[in-house]
Amino acid sequence: MKKILGITLGIMTALGGFVDLGQIVFTMQAGALFGYRLMWAIVLGTAAIILYMEMCGRIAVVAKKPVFTVVRSRLGFPLGFVTLIASNLLNVITCAAELGGIAIVLHLLTGWQERVLLIGATLGLGMIVFLFRFQWIEQTFGFSGLMIIVFAVSAVVLHPNWNQVARGLLPTIPPADTKDVLLYGYFAVGIFSAVLMEYEVHFYSSGAMEEDWTPKDLGENFMVAAFGCVLGGALTAGLLLLGALIFLPHGIFPEILSTTVMAGAFPFGQKALILALMGTLACLAGAAVETALSGAYNACQFFNLRWGKNQPAKSVPVYTLAWMGMFVLALLIAASGLRPLQLVDISVIFGMVVLPVTYYPILRIAADRNVMGTHVNSKLDTIMGTFFLVLITVAAIAAIPLMIATHAGNP
Amino acid sequence: MAPQPRPCAVRYMGNRQTIFILALLLAAAALTSCSRKKTLGRDELRSEIRSAYSFVAESEMFIDYIRQGHATRHYAEGHATYLKDAVAQLDKELEQAAPEPGTQNVVSDCRSYMALLCRELSGIATNVGDNDALAVAGKRMENIRKSLERAYSFL
Numbered sequence: 139m140k141k142i143l144g145i146t147l148g149i150m151t152a153l154g155g156f157v158d159l160g161q162i163v164f165t166m167q168a169g170a171l172f173g174y175r176l177m178w179a180i181v182l183g184t185a186a187i188i189l190y191m192e193m194c195g196r197i198a199v200v201a202k203k204p205v206f207t208v209v210r211s212r213l214g215f216p217l218g219f220v221t222l223i224a225s226n227l228l229n230v231i232t233c234a235a236e237l238g239g240i241a242i243v244l245h246l247l248t249g250w251q252e253r254v255l256l257i258g259a260t261l262g263l264g265m266i267v268f269l270f271r272f273q274w275i276e277q278t279f280g281f282s283g284l285m286i287i288v289f290a291v292s293a294v295v296l297h298p299n300w301n302q303v304a305r306g307l308l309p310t311i312p313p314a315d316t317k318d319v320l321l322y323g324y325f326a327v328g329i330f331s332a333v334l335m336e337y338e339v340h341f342y343s344s345g346a347m348e349e350d351w352t353p354k355d356l357g358e359n360f361m362v363a364a365f366g367c368v369l370g371g372a373l374t375a376g377l378l379l380l381g382a383l384i385f386l387p388h389g390i391f392p393e394i395l396s397t398t399v400m401a402g403a404f405p406f407g408q409k410a411l412i413l414a415l416m417g418t419l420a421c422l423a424g425a426a427v428e429t430a431l432s433g434a435y436n437a438c439q440f441f442n443l444r445w446g447k448n449q450p451a452k453s454v455p456v457y458t459l460a461w462m463g464m465f466v467l468a469l470l471i472a473a474s475g476l477r478p479l480q481l482v483d484i485s486v487i488f489g490m491v492v493l494p495v496t497y498y499p500i501l502r503i504a505a506d507r508n509v510m511g512t513h514v515n516s517k518l519d520t521i522m523g524t525f526f527l528v529l530i531t532v533a534a535i536a537a538i539p540l541m542i543a544t545h546a547g548n549p
Numbered sequence: 550m551a552p553q554p555r556p557c558a559v560r561y562m563g564n565r566q567t568i569f570i571l572a573l574l575l576a577a578a579a580l581t582s583c584s585r586k587k588t589l590g591r592d593e594l595r596s597e598i599r600s601a602y603s604f605v606a607e608s609e610m611f612i613d614y615i616r617q618g619h620a621t622r623h624y625a626e627g628h629a630t631y632l633k634d635a636v637a638q639l640d641k642e643l644e645q646a647a648p649e650p651g652t653q654n655v656v657s658d659c660r661s662y663m664a665l666l667c668r669e670l671s672g673i674a675t676n677v678g679d680n681d682a683l684a685v686a687g688k689r690m691e692n693i694r695k696s697l698e699r700a701y702s703f704l
Contacts, residue, residue, distance in 0.1 A: 242627075396627060408619060
């Protein structure tokens with residue numbers, strides 16, 4: 139039973155990372171523009187995140203080092219500090235986007251004023267994080283997030299052409315003008331980045347330590363990482379299918395969260411729509427909690443301060459103030475009038491730029507026999523990790539030029 | 550001989566120069582972004598019309614979705630408002646843009662279609678449950694979409 143419940147860490151991590159606001163809209167837009175052609179980017183991103191998430195869990199268990207302790211030890215203070223600032227800035231922006239998205243979904247469910255809902259939802263999430271133990275948090279958001287499966291069911295019910303879907307697993311450049319090629323590149327980088335959002339690995343490795351995993355749990359570590367990410371990848375693929383099946387034939391480019399929710403329940407009636415709204419709400423809430431807690435984990439781990447959701451708040455004052463501060467800052471940004479999807483564009487693309495400096499130290503430590511002992515990376519792990527790190531670096535270099543050239547993915 | 554410390558004024562000048570250059574760069578960036586907002590080339594206009602077309606097509610799909618009884622009242626009202634806001638934002642962008650010579654009429658037509666679409670979207674909240682009224686609104690949206698197709702073909 140403990141093992142089954144342990145899997146919720148993987149589910150919450152993956153749902154919060156894969157099926158957050160950015161991923162939902164971004165992936166559906168990619169499907170609406172390029173059909174199934176970008177399926178390969180989801181598969182590649184999923185394989186990369188499974189590999190790195192497993193490494194993070196292993197490092198946390200064996201070396202007792204969470205990600206930001208590793209970042210500081212390998213990059214040194216100056217570069218590590220810049221990485222910390224960039225990561226936490228992205229966490230705040232992403233958290234703000236998720237809070238904005240939560241207010242929209244609640245408005246669609248209740249009809250109440252969005253601003254009131256924004257404040258209420260932030261307070262509600264803050265209370266949940268304050269009152270619940272870590273395991274309760276991950277189980278609450280992990281299980282409730284599963285309602286988002288209605289999106290994948292809708293995609294299957296709409297009968298995608300599976301041969302074309304399979305063809306999408308191989309990268310092909312669309313036979314069109316330069317602008318379309320640039321757009322294709324932008325969405326490929328965006329999907330890859332959104333799948334690999336760095337707060338996932340921060341949260342996951344800290345979660346493994348919160349749950350007191352030991353080397354005996356390493357088998358479970360792989361299962362949890364793989365199951366959560368495959369589920370997240372399958373749901374992301376469902377979003378791409380929905381974009382291709384519902385929007386592409388009509389020339390629609392979905393730019394609003396409520397449009398994507400409609401797609402999630404398109405073939406069904408009102409109950410499915412409510413389920414799609416609730417599932418989206420749970421995933422966005424999970425992502426908001428994940429980013430707020432990641433910000434607090436990062437800061438405390440970097441400065442070697444006491445942290446832990448399961449510790450009494452008084453004994454981890456910086457940690458507690460840090461996650462509360464993340465929520466407050468995110469609320470202020472969300473309430474400032476910036477649209478959630480504007481924030482998402484920033485977080486997805488700038489997130490890509492920070493990825494190499496987060497993932498590089500993880501690969502170095504996991505491959506270091508002096509630190510990892512018998513649990514060091516296998517040769518295959520290191521080769522694959524290096525391959526994905528090169529891809530991440532190439533995507534990081536291309537991200538901002540592509541964003542400028544395509545006016546942030548405007549077709 | 551020990552190096553003489555730079556006089557305060559010189560250091561101050563150095564800082565002032567840095568601040569001046571930074572201010573100049575910021576002003577240049579601001580001017581560039583302002584001027585970019587005001588010019589609307591054919592490519593940008595095509596992109597805007599494509600966006601407008603997308604909103605109209607989406608609105609038609611949304612009308613059908615409501616008529617099939619798939620939308621809850623709160624969702625229908627909320628989504629109609631979000632769509633209307635997005636269309637109004639697009640209209641504002643067109644209003645603030647200076648179109649390339651020869652495309653002024655297309656921009657003006659596009660803006661009037663956006664105004665029509667906003668009006669149709671405003672009516673959705675009151676017409677939820679009235680399938681006939683929604684069907685008529687859907688027909689008008691179809692006409693707007695066809696007009697936008699024609700406008701696009703001029704470019």
